Amino acid sequence: MNLLNALVESAAWPTLRAGLHVGFFLVLLYFLKRLFDLRGATGLKHLPRAKRSLALPLVLLVGVLGSVLAYQATWQLTGLFRPQFVAFMQSHDRRQFNPAHRIQRGRILDHRGEVLAASVDHRGQVVRVYPSGPAFAHVVGYSHPRFGAAGIEALANVHLNGGAPEDLKDWGELGRQLVTQAKQPRGRDLMLTVDGELQRLAVDLLGPRPGAVVLLRPSDGAIRVLASTPAYDPNRISAALFRGADPALPLLNRATQGLYPPGSTYKVITAAQALNAGFSGTLYCPADGYTTSARYRKIRDQAYYSAREAGRSWGGYGNLDLATALAESSNVFFAQLGVQHGHDAFRRTAEQLQIGRKISLYEGPFGSWAMATGRVPSIHDSDRYGLAQISIGQGAILVTPAHMALITAAVANRGVAMRPRLVASDPPQALARFLPEGSANRLAKMMRKVVTDGTGRGIDVPGLAIAGKTGTAQNPQGPAHSWFIGFAPAERPALAVAVLVEHAGFGSKAAAPIARDLFLRARELGELP
Amino acid sequence: MSTAGTGSTIELSWGLRRPERQLLLLILLAIALGFLMMLGSGRAAGRALSGADLLPFLTYGASLLLLHGLWVLARFRGDQVLPALVALLAGLGLLAQYRMGLLTGAEASHAARLALPAGVLLMGAIAVVGAEGRYGRLVAGRYAIWGWAGLSVLLLAVLLLTGHRFRGGVYAAGFVTPSELLKVTMVLFVAGFIDQQVKALKDLGTGLPIPPWRALLPLAGLWAALTVLLLIQRDLGMLIILSTALIAMLALGTGRLAYLIYGATAAAALGYLLLRLFAHGQGRLRAWQAPFEDPTGGSWQILQGLSGMFAGGLWGEGFGRGNPEYTPIAQSDFIYAVLGEELGFAGCVLVVALFLVLILRGLEIAYRTRSSFGSLLAAGLTTVIAVQTFLNIGGVTKSIPLTGVTLPFVSHGGSSLLTAFASVGLLLAISAGEPAKGRSRTHAPAKTAPSGRPRRGAPQPPPQRR
Structure with a gap:
């Protein structure tokens, strides 16, 4: 006893204990070996030969006990x-x-x-x-x-x-x-595919304003930025966060789950729909607006309102072609254009662009992460005014910033949307063709014109060809949401973006500069040529 | 073999039982190492050691040596593998129980300390007393088997009337579970019954096999009573063990596979009914199917057991180093989890391998016994051990729902331990063979069968039927 006490208190005890452990197993192994070696001497020779074979019970027992051990291993070892x-x-x-x-x-x-x-x-x-x-x-x-x-x-x-x-x-x-x-x-x-620098910049640029930024590579779907503000600090999780008391909804991922009216960014989709139907030529756009019936308020252009505010009169755009109408973001033009192509064309386009579906960003063995795309209203064929409103991105249609980024990326990638992915090791994969190559290429040129000559000219910078579309989405909750979708460089697009800033007014004022700053920083980081 | 009490035969016996001696000494060495490891870890954790701490190991070793000496002196020629396997399993159990503080300290009782040596000696005594076919006297006469049946029912009834409920089960005073004895008495009854009625039971008619109702009626009646009594006690594990043994013995004794099919059908129907009727069973089933629905309630025990095993990993913490006390009532039903925590997956594989050899050895004895009663008895006792092992290990590893049965030889629990040792005692008695009728004296096995087996052409005596 005293010897054992002394041993335990000595420095050698941990080694000794491990040795005992190993020795214990070795002796037991040797026991099994002896058991096998001695089978001749322990063969019960005084008994007659077996009437039946032991093979079946052996197989059965090994099978049953083996399965139990295998199942046990799935808990104990793995x-x-x-x-x-x-x-x-x-x-x-x-x-x-x-x-x-x-x-x-x-x-x-x-x-x-x-x-x-x-x-x-x-x-x-x-x-x-x-x-x-x-x-x-x-x-x-x-x-x-x-x-x-x-x-x-x-x-x-x-x-x-x-x-x-x-x-x-x-x-x-x-x-x-x-x-x-x-x-x-x-x-x-x-x-992951995300970029820490760009993500932090996006969050900084959004600042205290609620909003979302999604930046991805059109060619392979790699998401570089998926920002949503306000957020919470994952280093300091507390129960209060989950009580839902904060009206700013810091748990809501606005980029992938927030549903917003797209405003004028939807005109890109209306334009794609017209290009698909072979539209070319011009539409006459009266200065005092357009409506489907005298009972409804006229849909007018921004220039009309600015002129009226300044006390001037405005002669209207007259005859507009698609490229100019997109650059000027003419509500009158696109409302007419949408109504002209009808309800079926609208539904087909929404279906083709997968608005209303869920698109998975990551599939793990224990669940997947899907982004929402938007919500397509079911409007009756007789509701032409509703269609006119949708055609300029107002009314009942809702989209997520992530999906607007995906649609923009498809335009930049000759019409093919690559499956958006967050994990670097997921292989790039085509999701679907959103629009024909011809339409996509023509649309891309028109979006470049928006930045050189149109509503987005405020963000045109020398040396970087940004293409895009601004949006200013009226909403019942307050001031308009500020949108910008775009890609760069226009000729060989490497990045596509969607920026949404809640209640921040004109797209060209709040959202577009964020996109520009991101593109510029991305170029410094080597993400843009 | 009563007259040859000379030194030479004892010498012969000493030589014959050499393998057993070797195996037992190896076991003593292994368990001694385990004890050192555990005592050292206890000391390292701040527990003072005294001479009394060695007592469990010393009594264990002494009882094994005594057992061996007894058998040599009695010129017992029964199996030498089974005692070694049982001794090793019991030794591992002793280590685990000691580790849980059951053999020392305030909670320890004399009964707990004495159960293991008493069981070993009981096994030795039964083996010697029952050898040379004397075990057949347990069912001598036409009505002896009904004595065993009556005793079984009486035990259950008395337990129900006088016992107290605890954690869903019924126990007699001092947590003794006399119903454990049914694992022997019921098997004795069934083996005797089939042996008596084998002709009628074999007669399943031609074409579609129809069970012989007239012959089966007494058996069915008794089983119905047993089922009701066991269900009132909520001892589903015992019901499964006994019923499986019954079906296996019927099929083996008659050679008719139809009994397996009927048995499986009856078991499925009964199982379905039970689940419908008993909330107790449903709770266990839920804990098994969806353990994470109620992790701190119904599934706490099984998840704690699994956590311990996960902490043990492949090789274990070593005896005395884990924390099996975090698993509720680990010492009885969850002893396998304790072994898994302290000896790791490797230790578990070893334990399962020991049980595998044990069961196969029991079946081999059953297959090689001339007397049909002996063969049935051996098969029945082996089936009981096999099913009990499967229910326990399967339950603890969450392979099947928990049934609350003990692990034979390893779990803490006097009644369970003594019954298991008694079963193996009977198996050993059967393995010693039938009375030799003057043949064996001239027919020393080593001479006639150098190959280790009787010669193929050697005349075999006709099977004995009583």
């Missing part, structure tokens, strides 16, 4: 693959040795390798930190011992915890951790 189990252990298991408490979750990185989320040791506990704070709250989400997880943190939970190995190397690492009983199992990093 429990990391079960996110609910890991969550249970992290919150309810008091065993200090449980590796679940010390999982070094993989980092979440931007496409340049900048760390967006990482696990660090803090007084013996592993906590998650988000160096960019609120800027990435709506993309990366949070992982919190008490409040669970959201965003990519939730969807890629298994991957980040080190489960779901993809190749032989991952399996090898997992096996090594199992055999050596690593007490700090390391998860695997996940690289």
Whole structure:
């Protein structure tokens, strides 16, 4: 006894204990070997031969007990693959040795390798930190011992915890951790397509105003910016956040879930619809507006209102072609154009552009993240005034900023929309053809004209050919929403963008400069040629 | 074999049982290492050690050595593998129970300390007393089997009348569960019954097999009473164990697979009915199917057990280093989770392998026993151990719903442990073979069968039927 006491208190005890552990297993293995070796001597020779074969029970038993062991292994050895189990252990298991408490979750990185989320040791506990704070709250989400997880943190939970190995190397690492009983199992990093610099710039440019910015690469669908303000700080999650008391709705991802009237940016879609139908030539646009029936208020152009405010009279645009009408953003022109092509054409276009569907940004083994696209109203064929309003992006149609960015990207990519993606390792994939190549190319030229000669000329900068469309969306909640959609450079588009600033007035004043600043910074970063 | 009490036969017996001796010594070494590991870890955690801490190991070792000596002296020639397997499993159980503080300290009782050595010696005694075919006297005469049936029902009835409920089950005073004894008494009854009625039971008619109702009627009546009594006690595990043994014995004894099919159908129908009628079962089923719906309630125990096993990983923390006390009532039903936590997945594979060999050995004895009663009894006892093992390990690993049965030889619990040892005692008695009738003296096995088996052409005596 005294000897044992002395041994335990000596420095050699940990080694000795491990040795005892190994010795214990070795003796038991040797026991099994002896059991096998001695089968001749223990063969019950005084009994007759067996009447039946033991093969069937052997197979049956090995099958049943083997399955139980295999199932047990899915908890005991690969429990990391079960996110609910890991969550249970992290919150309810008091065993200090449980590796679940010390999982070094993989980092979440931007496409340049900048760390967006990482696990660090803090007084013996592993906590998650988000160096960019609120800027990435709506993309990366949070992982919190008490409040669970959201965003990519939730969807890629298994991957980040080190489960779901993809190749032989991952399996090898997992096996090594199992055999050596690593007490700090390391998860695997996940690289996103987003760009930390541009995302933070977008959030800064939006400032305190609620809004959203989506910037993506038309050629492969990689999302570089997915910003929504206001956001919350994932480093400081509290119960108050989830009580829904904040009227600014910091939990709402305005980029992918916020539904807004598109305003004049929708004219790009009306123009595409006309180009598809082979429209060319001009439409006469009277100065005092257009309506479908005398009972309804006339739809008028912005120039009419500005002239009236200044006390001048305005002669109207007269005959307008499509390119000029888009550059001037003529309501009278597009209202007439939409009504001319009719309800069926509108419905076909909405269907072709997938407005009203859900488009997935990331598919994980435990759920997917889909963005909303918009809401198409069902208007009766006799409601021509409603159609006229929709054609200029007002009335009952609603879209999300993310989908406007996707449609813009399709225009920039010769009509093909690439599936938007957030995870760098997801392969680029075509989502659908939104419009014919011919229409897309002509539309792209017209959008360039908007910035050189039209409503967007305020953001034309030398050396960078930005194409786009401004929007000013009337809404019942307050002042108009400010929109800008666009891409750059116009000839070989590398980035497409949609910017929305809630209740900020003219698109050319609030939203368009944000897009310009983003493009300029992107060029400095090498994202634009 | 009563007259040859000379030194030479004891010498022969000492030589014959050499493998058992070797295996037992290896086991003692392994368990000793385990004890050192655990005592050291306890000391490292600040617990003072005293000589009394070695007592469980010493009594365990002494009982094994005593067992071996007893068998050598009695010239017992029964199986040598089963005792080794059982001793090792019980040794692992001893370590786990000691680890849970059941053998020392305030909670320990004398009964808990004595259960293991008592079980070992009981096994040895039963094996020796029942050897040479004497176990057949358990069902001598036409009506002895009904004595076993009556005893089984009486045990259940008395338990129901005098026992108290705890955690959904019924226990006699001091948490003794006399119903454990049914695992022996009911198997004795069924084996005897089938042995008596085998002709009638084999007669399933031609064409579509129709069960022989007249012959089965007493069995069916008894089973109905048993089912009702066990359900009132909510002892579903026992019902499953006994019914599986019944079906297996019917099929083995008669050689008719139709009994398997009928049995499976009846079990499915009964299972469905039970789920419909008992909220208790539904709760367990929910905890099994959707453990994360109520993680801190109904699924707490199983999830804590799994958490412990996850913490144990592949090799385990080592004895004395884990925290199995966080799993509620781990020492009885969840002892497998304790082993999983402290010995890891590797230890679990080892335990399962031991049970696998144990079950196969039991079946081999059943298949190689000439007497049909002995064969049936061995098959029945083995099935009981097999089903109980599967229900326990399957339940703890969440492969199947929890049924609340113990792990044979490993779990804490006097009645369960003694019953399991008694079962193996009977198996060993059966493995010792039938009375030799003057043949064995001239027919030393080692000489006639150098290949390890009787010669193919050797005349075999006709199977004995009583």
